[in-house]
Amino acid sequence: MTIDDFFCSSPEVLLSGLEDYQQALVNELLAATGGNYEKAADLWLGATPAQTVGFGGDHSHNKIYRDKIVDEIEKFVCGSDDTYQRDRVKILENASATQQYVVAVLSTAIGGNLGIAGAFLAPLIVLLIISFGKISINAWCEMRKKREESAG
Amino acid sequence: MDTSSLNRIVFPIGRITPNGVSLLGTGFIANKEGLIVTASHVVNNDDNNLVVVLKESFANGHSGLNVYQDTSDLRIQYIKASILRIDPIHDLCILRIPNEVRTNIQIASTDAISVADDVCIAGYPHCNMGRMVLTYQETIVGAKILIESASIKTKHIVLNIQTRPGQSGSPVYSKSTSSLVAIIIGPYVPTNGGGGISLGGIDPMTLHQTTHAVSAEYLSALL
Numbered sequence: 001m002t003i004d005d006f007f008c009s010s011p012e013v014l015l016s017g018l019e020d021y022q023q024a025l026v027n028e029l030l031a032a033t034g035g036n037y038e039k040a041a042d043l044w045l046g047a048t049p050a051q052t053v054g055f056g057g058d059h060s061h062n063k064i065y066r067d068k069i070v071d072e073i074e075k076f077v078c079g080s081d082d083t084y085q086r087d088r089v090k091i092l093e094n095a096s097a098t099q100q101y102v103v104a105v106l107s108t109a110i111g112g113n114l115g116i117a118g119a120f121l122a123p124l125i126v127l128l129i130i131s132f133g134k135i136s137i138n139a140w141c142e143m144r145k146k147r148e149e150s151a152g
Numbered sequence: 153m154d155t156s157s158l159n160r161i162v163f164p165i166g167r168i169t170p171n172g173v174s175l176l177g178t179g180f181i182a183n184k185e186g187l188i189v190t191a192s193h194v195v196n197n198d199d200n201n202l203v204v205v206l207k208e209s210f211a212n213g214h215s216g217l218n219v220y221q222d223t224s225d226l227r228i229q230y231i232k233a234s235i236l237r238i239d240p241i242h243d244l245c246i247l248r249i250p251n252e253v254r255t256n257i258q259i260a261s262t263d264a265i266s267v268a269d270d271v272c273i274a275g276y277p278h279c280n281m282g283r284m285v286l287t288y289q290e291t292i293v294g295a296k297i298l299i300e301s302a303s304i305k306t307k308h309i310v311l312n313i314q315t316r317p318g319q320s321g322s323p324v325y326s327k328s329t330s331s332l333v334a335i336i337i338g339p340y341v342p343t344n345g346g347g348g349i350s351l352g353g354i355d356p357m358t359l360h361q362t363t364h365a366v367s368a369e370y371l372s373a374l375l
Contacts, residue, residue, distance in 0.1 A: 025241055029303070032303035043302035044240065047243075048243070049300075049364065051340055051341060051342060052339070053358055056176050056191060057193045057320065115200055117238060119236065
């Protein structure tokens with residue numbers, strides 16, 4: 001599977017790139033949001049037990065927003081800079097790459113760049129790619145480029 | 153409840169910083185080789201420089217929980233850890249360490265206990281302040297509650313005991329069966345109660361005996 005094949009896959013194929021426990025959690029989020037992939041991604045990003053303050057951890061990290069992850073996906077798949085060049089090659093060179101492999105490479109590479117564990121990012125990346133619709137990478141990258149140009 | 157081996161099961165989780173190891177919370181060895189359980193907010197989705205910390209006195213195997221823990225002895229050893237699986241909805245995380253350690257802990261659920269049942273906790277209160285004292289506590293279950301996270305309701309218990317920062321990720325055992333029933337997440341705070349005030353590093357809103365612990369049943373999917 002190439003990155004382009006992955007990008008254009010059905011939601012079912014994309015979700016199957018996640019571990020079983022991640023699929024189960026994502027399915028719960030989709031049930032809670034009426035199948036809205038962007039809202040499900042936002043819930044994953046902001047998940048925290050209500051009325052409870054965590055008694056541990058460091059809070060030095062800035063909050064991560066969905067747009068930031070989309071920007072990194074764009075850098076990865078569109079190759080708009082060299083940040084993920086080596087990781088793109090990894091997928092290209094693996095002729096028998098499965099959807100699990102593509103998700104693992106994407107989430108590990110982007111997570112390494114943002115300082116976030118790949119295990120946390122994988123469901124987000126899959127939900128966001130599904131939310132783009134079944135669109136080719138070229139078409140999506142072109143759309144992103146036009147959007148950025150019009151935003152100035 | 154056999155407390156003699158808790159020092160070989162329950163550890164502080166930390167992160168290596170330019171100033172040394174900063175302690176973040178508590179974790180414990182799971183029933184699968186090389187896996188450690190903690191709360192996901194303890195590691196904040198970031199496994200850079202993450203470590204499982206061993207007090208040197210415990211690591212040498214000379215002492216258990218019944219000896220005097222020397223609070224001036226700051227010598228530690230640590231093992232690098234990485235995030236294997238993370239579930240932010242139930243605030244749970246599985247770390248992997250390169251050691252062949254495991255326990256035979258039986259993972260149960262808050263379904264297996266009732267209100268007023270006795271439970272035991274082991275953890276490192278105040279470890280975020282640099283204090284590293286493995287502390288055992290007993291209390292009873294005050295209530296069984298559902299807490300919403302990401303629009304999903306999850307099973308928790310209220311422990312009738314005050315806990316402190318550093319105890320997130322602590323195991324909660326049934327006193328009668330010694331099985332793992334829950335994992336400490338943190339104290340109740342009202343959603344719109346203001347909060348965010350810090351007096352000498354302490355949030356007064358957390359000074360009460362209503363501690364939330366998530367059901368251990370959610371671990372099963374992660375292990």
